[in-house]
Amino acid sequence: MGNRSGERGMERRRTRLRRILWGWVLIALLGGLFPPAAWAHAYLVKASPAPDSVVAAPPSHIQLWFSEPLESRFASVTVLDPGGKRVATGPPAADPRDGSSLVVPLEGTSERGTYTVHWRVVSADGHPVEGNFVFSVGTVSAAPAGGAETAGGPPPLGVVARGLQWAALLTLPGLIGFWRVLARRKGEIPAPPAEAVRRVTAWTATAVLAASLLRLPVETHIQGELPFWGEAWSPAQWAVLIGNSSFGAVFVEQIPLLFLLVLAAWRRDAGERWLRPGPGGDLWLFPAFGVLLPMALAGHARTSVTPAFDVPVDMLHLGAAGWWIGGLAGMAVWWRATGAAGREWYAAVRAVGWGFAGSLTILVLTGMREGVLHAPTAFSLTHTVWGKALLVKLMLVAGMAILAAWHGLPLSGLPREGRAAEWRGRTLVAEWALGMLVTICVAVLTSSAPAQSNPGPLHLVLAEKAGIAEVWVEPNRAGVNHLRLELRDPSGRPLADLETVRVTVSMPSMPEMGETEVALRPVGPGRYEAGGSFLSMGGRWQIRIHGLTRSLEDIDWNTEFSVGR
Numbered sequence: 001m002g003n004r005s006g007e008r009g010m011e012r013r014r015t016r017l018r019r020i021l022w023g024w025v026l027i028a029l030l031g032g033l034f035p036p037a038a039w040a041h042a043y044l045v046k047a048s049p050a051p052d053s054v055v056a057a058p059p060s061h062i063q064l065w066f067s068e069p070l071e072s073r074f075a076s077v078t079v080l081d082p083g084g085k086r087v088a089t090g091p092p093a094a095d096p097r098d099g100s101s102l103v104v105p106l107e108g109t110s111e112r113g114t115y116t117v118h119w120r121v122v123s124a125d126g127h128p129v130e131g132n133f134v135f136s137v138g139t140v141s142a143a144p145a146g147g148a149e150t151a152g153g154p155p156p157l158g159v160v161a162r163g164l165q166w167a168a169l170l171t172l173p174g175l176i177g178f179w180r181v182l183a184r185r186k187g188e189i190p191a192p193p194a195e196a197v198r199r200v201t202a203w204t205a206t207a208v209l210a211a212s213l214l215r216l217p218v219e220t221h222i223q224g225e226l227p228f229w230g231e232a233w234s235p236a237q238w239a240v241l242i243g244n245s246s247f248g249a250v251f252v253e254q255i256p257l258l259f260l261l262v263l264a265a266w267r268r269d270a271g272e273r274w275l276r277p278g279p280g281g282d283l284w285l286f287p288a289f290g291v292l293l294p295m296a297l298a299g300h301a302r303t304s305v306t307p308a309f310d311v312p313v314d315m316l317h318l319g320a321a322g323w324w325i326g327g328l329a330g331m332a333v334w335w336r337a338t339g340a341a342g343r344e345w346y347a348a349v350r351a352v353g354w355g356f357a358g359s360l361t362i363l364v365l366t367g368m369r370e371g372v373l374h375a376p377t378a379f380s381l382t383h384t385v386w387g388k389a390l391l392v393k394l395m396l397v398a399g400m401a402i403l404a405a406w407h408g409l410p411l412s413g414l415p416r417e418g419r420a421a422e423w424r425g426r427t428l429v430a431e432w433a434l435g436m437l438v439t440i441c442v443a444v445l446t447s448s449a450p451a452q453s454n455p456g457p458l459h460l461v462l463a464e465k466a467g468i469a470e471v472w473v474e475p476n477r478a479g480v481n482h483l484r485l486e487l488r489d490p491s492g493r494p495l496a497d498l499e500t501v502r503v504t505v506s507m508p509s510m511p512e513m514g515e516t517e518v519a520l521r522p523v524g525p526g527r528y529e530a531g532g533s534f535l536s537m538g539g540r541w542q543i544r545i546h547g548l549t550r551s552l553e554d555i556d557w558n559t560e561f562s563v564g565r
Contacts, residue, residue, distance in 0.1 A: 066102075080116045224241065310369075320359040389445050393438055407424060454477065485530075543561065
């Protein structure tokens with residue numbers, strides 16, 4: 001008897017050690033990929049020659065500085081002379097002293113007039129960003145108008161590839177988790193046939209692997225601007241992408257775990273193992289979540305100002321979604337295989353209900369954080385692809401929550417057998433189907449620039465004891481903007497006794513840029529206007545308004561606001 005107790009104790013200790021080992025392996029894998037802080041996208045900070053500048057002598061090269069380090073192999077810069085002829089002599093090269101800078105040699109720039117520079121780079125989160133500007137040699141001439149950088153809409157091929165991957169990724173962990181819940185309730189909840197469990201799990205793991213491998217040529221096509229039915233399938237190009245992108249870092253972590261899961265899932269006794277009680281089967285949740293959670297390292301959270309906080313929050317969000325959607329898939333398979341109703345149905349609901357409720361709570365809390373972070377204004381929610389996809393996702397999740405509440409209602413007056421049970425099972429499948437639609441929204445969200453790229457026209461009302469400053473900025477995006485300013489006293493009358501009015505803008509997160517003064521022109525009592533490229537990049541900016549009255553009294557207003565990309 002004592003020997004048996006000792007053996008059981010040793011087995012429990014070995015199980016705990018295995019769990020700890022798997023946990024540390026997962027932490028090490030994720031920690032090794034954890035990125036340094038970066039900006040939301042790689043945007044142009046400055047250039048030499050400067051945008052809209054006039055230089056006396058033709059430059060031998062141009063140099064561009066961006067808000068984050070870049071891989072020059074995924075960058076392209078085109079320079080056109082006043083006649084439309086290309087004058088760049090080679091591909092852009094990274095400055096060896098500054099990884100965020102690109103240098104492009106020029107030749108044939110002796111012609112006087114305006115030159116156009118078009119650039120395209122890939123951000124750390126995998127989104128292509130492009131823009132253009134002009135500079136002139138000697139004199140200004142007609143040229144295509146310079147513009148701010150833009151992060152284009154999601155490529156359809158990229159959305160399809162990501163959608164397939166997300167649908168499978170968000171199913172696998174919760175699916176295995178549901179089998180483990182059934183294993184813990186063996187005898188209380190009828191188990192589906194082991195062969196059905198094996199096939200569903202194996203095909204899901206295979207789908208994750210296939211979709212992840214498909215992402216390799218798709219991302220090579222998008223990030224490298226290579227033909228999809230051509231160089232995008234070149235192993236040499238794959239090596240460049242894997243070694244020089246956040247997608248590649250996640251890819252090399254996922255693939256070994258996926259092969260492990262696929263091989264394990266296709267074993268003849270896999271279904272029996274998933275349904276067998278005991279802690280050993282729980283260990284497979286580590287690689288299952290290990291292929292899902294690192295996706296946060298290649299998304300928008302990775303390039304936030306505070307990635308050390310936002311990446312774990314995004315991982316929580318993904319983990320909760322995977323547990324809910326995958327659990328629904330498992331429960332749908334279980335219902336179709338067993339036809340469970342009545343007490344068996346409610347036993348299963350009780351077994352997984354708290355997990356689903358916890359997942360919904362985590363999704364709401366972390367989703368609120370991500371929404372505030374990436375969609376700072378109502379305008380950005382309704383006027384961007386990212387914002388619209390988020391709104392659709394919220395409606396779908398709300399529908400899932402309503403169905404989840406319906407499935408868990410233990411009302412004694414509800415029929416528990418026959419057609420009512422059949423109807424409830426069908427709505428369970430409908431809840432899972434809504435989850436699949438959510439994965440499409442996730443694919444669009446991860447393929448699009450965040451809604452903060454277009455916060456919309458700015459309107460600020462700043463009140464101080466000495467008066468009120470009302471500011472309008474349109475379109476409030478990086479590049480050329482129009483500013484209107486109205487200054488009034490506390491009673492609402494125009495402040496007409498000002499000797500001088502000065503407006504400056506700066507980026508608190510980039511003090512090296514300094515302050516830019518906005519050239520105001522008076523258009524009426526207490527009213528001023530300005531136009532120009534005083535907002536050079538997207539992000540959080542600070543505006544300072546300083547007025548000096550004729551009696552030499554100072555009046556100051558200042559606040560921060562978001563500028564679009």
